Amino acid sequence: QSALTQPASVSGSPGQSITISCTGTSSDVGSYNYVSWYQQHPGKAPKLMIYEVSYRPSGVSNRFSGSKSGNTASLTISGLQAEDEADYFCTSYTSISTWVFGGGTKLTVL
Amino acid sequence: EVQLVESGGGLVQPGRSLRLSCAASGFTFDDYAMHWVRQAPGKGLEWVSGISWNSGSLGYADSVKGRFTISRDNARNSLYLQMNSLRAEDMALYYCAKSTRGVTGAFDIWGQGTMVTVSS
Numbered sequence: 001q002s003a004l005t006q007p008a009s010v011s012g013s014p015g016q017s018i019t020i021s022c023t024g025t026s027s028d029v030g031s032y033n034y035v036s037w038y039q040q041h042p043g044k045a046p047k048l049m050i051y052e053v054s055y056r057p058s059g060v061s062n063r064f065s066g067s068k069s070g071n072t073a074s075l076t077i078s079g080l081q082a083e084d085e086a087d088y089f090c091t092s093y094t095s096i097s098t099w100v101f102g103g104g105t106k107l108t109v110l
Numbered sequence: 111e112v113q114l115v116e117s118g119g120g121l122v123q124p125g126r127s128l129r130l131s132c133a134a135s136g137f138t139f140d141d142y143a144m145h146w147v148r149q150a151p152g153k154g155l156e157w158v159s160g161i162s163w164n165s166g167s168l169g170y171a172d173s174v175k176g177r178f179t180i181s182r183d184n185a186r187n188s189l190y191l192q193m194n195s196l197r198a199e200d201m202a203l204y205y206c207a208k209s210t211r212g213v214t215g216a217f218d219i220w221g222q223g224t225m226v227t228v229s230s
Binding site: 001003032034036038040045046047048051052057087089091093097098099100101102103104 | 145147154155156157160167169170171172205210213214215216217218220221222223
């Protein structure tokens, strides 16, 4: 199972919006709404930000939103804040009952 | 407080074995699937293995299939990962993660990880 494809890095200024893409195949992202997104700050464990494409866990800011079209899922962060600077990973359930992660995207808040 | 605490990591020679443990607390352990996810130094996340609430469904990444075995003891609120025939590429921080429900659920609670170093 090949990793999902994410941009290596994205950046934005405080207050702006950014979108991180996550491209898979018809065997994972395209077939299931079991796509989730994780935020990871340096030296910390990952934190669930979005699950099942577009749902936010309790306590996650509504500045974070998710969507999916075909084989590509997206995470949008609006009103960028300094604390959003982190690595972001997407993951999807697959047709062979495994999970596959994206390579990760480093978000820099300028 | 919902918590996962991993243990069992350490330095091991290539070809040897290691058993990781994950102690869960603060939630009804046997209601949820559980997973192991690893992260090599400076690299991204890699799903390793998952297990359903009753151990009836097990899954493994191709990279560890046939070498690693996941198991759980619901009476002890514990998750395990038996790692055999370890390779240099298995060196990583191993996280235990709780699913939001079954094996298709997202990973909503993570431990702090236990480091596995494979070196002669």
